[in-house]
Amino acid sequence: MLITFVLLYLLLNIGIGFWASRRVHNTQDFLLAGRKLPFYISTAVVFATWFGSETLMGASSEFAEHGLLGVIEDPFGAALCLVLVGLFFAKKLYRLNLLTMGDYYRIRYNRTTELIAAFFMVISYFGWIAAQMVALGIVMNQVLSLDTKTGILVGSCIVVGYTYLGGMWSVSVTDFLQTVMIIGGLILITYNITQEVPLQTITATLPDNFFRFVPQHHSYSNWLNYIAMWITIGLGSIPQQDVFQRVMSAKSERIAVASSISAGFLYLTVAFLPLVLALYAKVLHPDLLEQDAQLLVPGLILNYASPWVKALFFGALISAIISTASGGILAPASILSENLVRPLLKKQINDKQLLLLSRLSVLVVALVSLGMAMMRSNIYELVSESSALSLVSLFVPLVAGMFWKKPNAAGAVGSMLAGMGGWLIALNLSTEINPLLYGLAGSVAGLLTGQILFRETSSKTVQFSFSKNN
Template identity: 50%
Template structure:
């Protein structure tokens, strides 16, 4: 019954995605859902940006072992990102009326900045998508008893089909339905475990000292930097990302874009705590769950100790989260490849030809993510590496381009290249201080020094006005 229910659910998702594809008439429809999403759809699709593998499987395992300090990155940092996007970036970007995030670099700095930003953004998504595919394969292994590689290929094929056909329209409509199932499933499971727990206050009291701390025990250099980096890896690093840009810019107007992003951030902070609390109750009621893979705490608990109806709801919710995150993550780099890596070299492309190139890019992005998923299968690490990549190379030149009028092309290029190279070198040398610190410092120095020494020539678009 469980297997049959999951299969039916997956087929329904595929059907809804294909139905939504009827709305796609041009590139803007495919990438930004025609900029027609109302507040409810825009909020739900933005909320679903990261509510996937790390939130449902990576974070709960860390939480039961390390407490709140182990999950600062997600959900705390992830929710912070959406709130900051709404408060400081959404309205400005919406007025630019652009298709991709990299278009901003082209208009603000020049074509070389657009090209370099695209080359940096596209590979940063491979780890993120791979993390979702690994989680799908874990579900396949747990429920269907299929090999990990088979689960990765099957999950990639399913998401690719409805993303390929309907683009952001498919993502938006399926996300709306996914999130309803997700929240309902988590709430019901939480209530059931709450009723089985003798005393919630006793449960909290039995946790180790400092389990519920949200600040470090002491502020040494190492602990302080690690704490700050946990907040900003996704909190700032995912702001300059195409999937966030697409979801926010798909709103029907600037006010809706702002409100939906902030609402999505607070909704994320609320709903993302459900899996953490569920995991804490689960290991209290069934301590043997701690003996296996921490990523499997919730799936194993539900499969082994929950009635069939709850199993269907939970796995429906889990699959919902993974499908939502994966579809948007595949579409984002594919849009960048078509708009910013192919179109500049073929300026006479018609809109339909551009749309075809983006759809073909969906195939390439999916294939690259499948390869990475097969090579590395730690969900938390895959997600962290993806966000750190964009944090050290793109965040500072993007923010400077919006709020510092003296930011120049030379500063932008130096900021991107020095930030990325310094981060990679520090990671290779395995420095005591987190490599992200070196990457951010180099990126900031590159922007400041390059902009002061090499002034922007020609007309600079008014970035804030």
């Protein structure tokens, strides 16, 4: 029953990809679903941005091992990101009518800034996508008894196939169906398990400080590292193409704002369900901790649940992973084709050729990420590293360009390079304080230095605005 259900679900995703490909007539259809998504689909699409392997497998294992402080980064930081995007960024970006986040750095600063930003944006995604591929391999191993690496290959081919065909239309339709399945499946599974063993019985066995929300030792470094956990995804994913792409696919700027905020609160609510399941696994079946901690929740369901619960859970799990993986692949492929490759071509290409270029970029991104997935196995770390990279390089120029009229291209470039350099040096030195904070400080310093040394502001910067007529 379980194997049949999983195979049917995978075939459904492939079918949706073929169906969605008929709605793709130009690059805007492929990258932004034609900017036609209604509120309910837009909310589901934004919600599915991160509700994947890092939530169901990565965050749940961190929660079981380290308590509430172990999951500040995700789901709390991830939900914070979506709410902040809705409150401060969605309306401004939607009015610009851009195809990619990379385009923003060009029209606000210049072509050089766009190139550097696009490069950092693309490489920041490889770890994120690799995490989803690893998770697919683990699930294939658990359900179909495939070797994990074979599972990674099979799962990746399915995701790449329907993303290549339907682009954002495939992502949007499958995200909506998968969100319904994820939420419904997790609610039923959690209810079923809590009826067998009350939650109070489980929490009574946990250490006193398991649910502590702030650092126990109030030292300078502890608080700085605590802040770093909040902002890794909370701020680091704001300048990312996948968030931009999903929000900009909405039918109107009002829907873009509302769906982002709604998805943030929905994410925070639903993400607690796998954390509860991880507690049950930790307390009732501690033997699962002796294996890979990422298998806590899947192991609990696979070994101790009824067949229908297994089918529901693994359907929800595959739904979540595929949603995140497809959007993750499409995002850097958009940047690669639109902001890195297209400007380097000697002759102007038409929209049909650009659409083909975008599809080929999907394959390139998938191949690089697949290589990383074969070498790395920790889902939570892969996701964290991706968000940190974009925070130290892209966040400061984005915010400064939107809310401060003075920043110039030199400051933006200096910010990205200094931020990345400071982060890499701190990583190398294994500093007590999270290296991300050194990178963020370097990014601010680079922006101010460039602003002081090159005071001239280009006419493009002066004319840049967020009015509806832009």
